Amino acid sequence: MTMNRYSSRLISGLMLTALLLSACGTPSAENPPAPSPSPTLSPVPTASIEPSPTTDPANTGQLSGLTGLPVQGELLRPLAVMINNAPAARPQSGISEADILYEVLAEGGITRLIGIFQSHTGVVKIGPIRSIRPYLIDIGESYGAVTVHAGGSPAAYAILQGQKKEDMDEIGRAGAYFWRDKERKAPHNLYSNAAKLREGAGKLGYAEKAQVSGYPFTDPDFLPTEGEAAVELNVNFLLTSYNVGYKYNPETRTYLRWVNGKPHLDLNNASPVEAANVMVIGSDHKVLDDVGRLQIDVELGGEALLFQRGQVIKGKWSRKPDDVIRFVKSDGTEALMYPGVTHILIVPNAPAFSSHVSYTAVPSTT
Numbered sequence: 001m002t003m004n005r006y007s008s009r010l011i012s013g014l015m016l017t018a019l020l021l022s023a024c025g026t027p028s029a030e031n032p033p034a035p036s037p038s039p040t041l042s043p044v045p046t047a048s049i050e051p052s053p054t055t056d057p058a059n060t061g062q063l064s065g066l067t068g069l070p071v072q073g074e075l076l077r078p079l080a081v082m083i084n085n086a087p088a089a090r091p092q093s094g095i096s097e098a099d100i101l102y103e104v105l106a107e108g109g110i111t112r113l114i115g116i117f118q119s120h121t122g123v124v125k126i127g128p129i130r131s132i133r134p135y136l137i138d139i140g141e142s143y144g145a146v147t148v149h150a151g152g153s154p155a156a157y158a159i160l161q162g163q164k165k166e167d168m169d170e171i172g173r174a175g176a177y178f179w180r181d182k183e184r185k186a187p188h189n190l191y192s193n194a195a196k197l198r199e200g201a202g203k204l205g206y207a208e209k210a211q212v213s214g215y216p217f218t219d220p221d222f223l224p225t226e227g228e229a230a231v232e233l234n235v236n237f238l239l240t241s242y243n244v245g246y247k248y249n250p251e252t253r254t255y256l257r258w259v260n261g262k263p264h265l266d267l268n269n270a271s272p273v274e275a276a277n278v279m280v281i282g283s284d285h286k287v288l289d290d291v292g293r294l295q296i297d298v299e300l301g302g303e304a305l306l307f308q309r310g311q312v313i314k315g316k317w318s319r320k321p322d323d324v325i326r327f328v329k330s331d332g333t334e335a336l337m338y339p340g341v342t343h344i345l346i347v348p349n350a351p352a353f354s355s356h357v358s359y360t361a362v363p364s365t366t
Contacts, residue, residue, distance in 0.1 A: 064118065065215065066118055066119065066212070066215065067099050067342075068215070068339035069339050073121060075119070076198065077144060077146060077201070077207060077209050078145035078146075078210070079198075080114055080140025080141075080147045080148065081098075081114070081117065081148040081197075082112060082114060082132050082136060082149040083113040083126070083130065084113075084127070084130040085111050085112055086110060087260075088185070089184075089188040091265050091266065091267040092127065092266070093127055094117075094123045094126035095273055096265075096266035096271040096272065096273050097117065097120040097123045097266070097268075098116055098117055099116050099119050100115075100143070100341070100343075100344065101113060101114070101115055101342075101344075103237075103244065103343070103344075103346070104136070105348070107291055107292035107293045109237065109238035109239035110239070111242050112136065114140065117194060118143075118212070122194060122195070123194040124193050125191050125192075125267075125268055126192055127181075127192065128188045128190050129148065129149065129170065129178065129191065130190075131152045131153065132149035132153075132167075133153050133155070133156050133296075134156050135296040135297075136149075137160065137165065137167075139298055141165075142213065142323065142324045143213065144212045144213070146197070147168070148167070148192065148197055149169055150171055150190050155288075155293070166204075168197060168200055170190060173204070174200050174204065177196045177197055177199065177200035178191065178192045178196075213323050215324075215326070215337045215342070216337065217339050220338055224308060224313075226311070226313050226329070227312050227313040228311065228312060229310060229311060229312075230248075230310065231310045231361060231363050232245065232246065232362075232364060233245065233278070233307055233312070234357070234358050235357050236347075236356055237347060242260075243259070243260055244345065245257070245261070247363065247364075248307075248309075252274065254276050254341075255274060255278050256272050256274045257275070275340065275342055276308065277306065277307070277342040277343070278343045278345070279305070279307075279325075279327055279342065279344045280345045281302060281303070281345070282304065282347055282348070282349045282353035283296055283347070283348065284300070284302075298346070299319055300319075301317055302349060303317075303349070303353045306327045309338065313327075313329060314330065315327055315328050316328045
């Protein structure tokens with residue numbers, strides 16, 4: 001068979017290539033071959049290394065000492081806001097975004113709410129805001145907070161002015177950082193927000209940050225092994241218009257707050273007011289004057305109940321100087337909190353502590 005000129009050249013080229021390759025021999029370590037252009041497989045990232053797409057890497061691992069939850073941005077000094085809880089003041093604004101929410105008697109059988117705000121920096125409206133009492137100053141300062149109020153009892157003003165406390169008073173020099181809502185009647189219409197209050201605190205020369213006592217927290221998936229079932233509880237302070245209930249929701253693993261038989265909602269966003277931990281504590285109350293102003297012990301400790309994950313633990317509350325109120329179990333150890341909001345309700349020891357709180361293992365049908 002005869003070959004054309006193209007075939008002859010092709011065979012000659014292949015032979016020359018083979019000779020050149022054989023002459024090169026095996027590549028040495030000093031002259032490694034060029035990397036192959038073909039794609040290589042990348043190792044599969046593990047869950048412990050790959051961050052969640054919803055997590056800000058700059059804040060990974062930063063937890064609030066008050067809620068045990070991840071936070072965005074800096075943890076600034078808390079604000080302790082005195083919030084009106086009269087029937088005409090409900091529903092309130094911002095209380096679902098407080099890290100800690102207290103309820104305590106003021107006078108005449110009415111109660112006051114104290115919201116400790118730190119983790120949520122963008123709360124758009126907080127209130128209605130009302131006056132302060134000496135024991136409310138004490139509660140706010142136990143968290144290193146700037147206390148926020150509108151007026152106060154003579155005894156409270158004696159403390160604020162005599163000890164030069166770092167507070168923000170609407171009827172004092174901080175009035176520019178509050179506003180009145182025309183949709184409500186005074187005195188149930190005074191509000192502020194986190195941004196205004198922090199701006200005002202800065203203008204008054206208060207420290208932006210503070211040492212804040214936190215709580216110990218447990219794994220959110222840990223199931224309680226102590227106590228007894230308690231899916232609902234009811235707390236009666238004095239007046240029937242201040243009957244408080246909590247109902248456990250196993251889906252959210254929180255207790256939803258009820259007031260006078262209705263869900264307690266936040267006016268800002270219609271969100272339920274709820275808590276992962278509900279502490280009810282008994283305290284000595286003393287009437288000081290004809291107005292009914294009270295002296296309430298928030299230092300000496302006493303009987304307490306802690307509701308978590310549909311269970312209740314009996315124990316004591318305790319507080320060391322310059323510290324927050326803590327729950328102590330019967331074995332003398334501090335109870336671990338579940339990550340989330342904590343509510344602390346302070347009821348009188350007289351009549352008996354047990355007369356102010358009841359609970360049941362079976363949910364009601366209402």
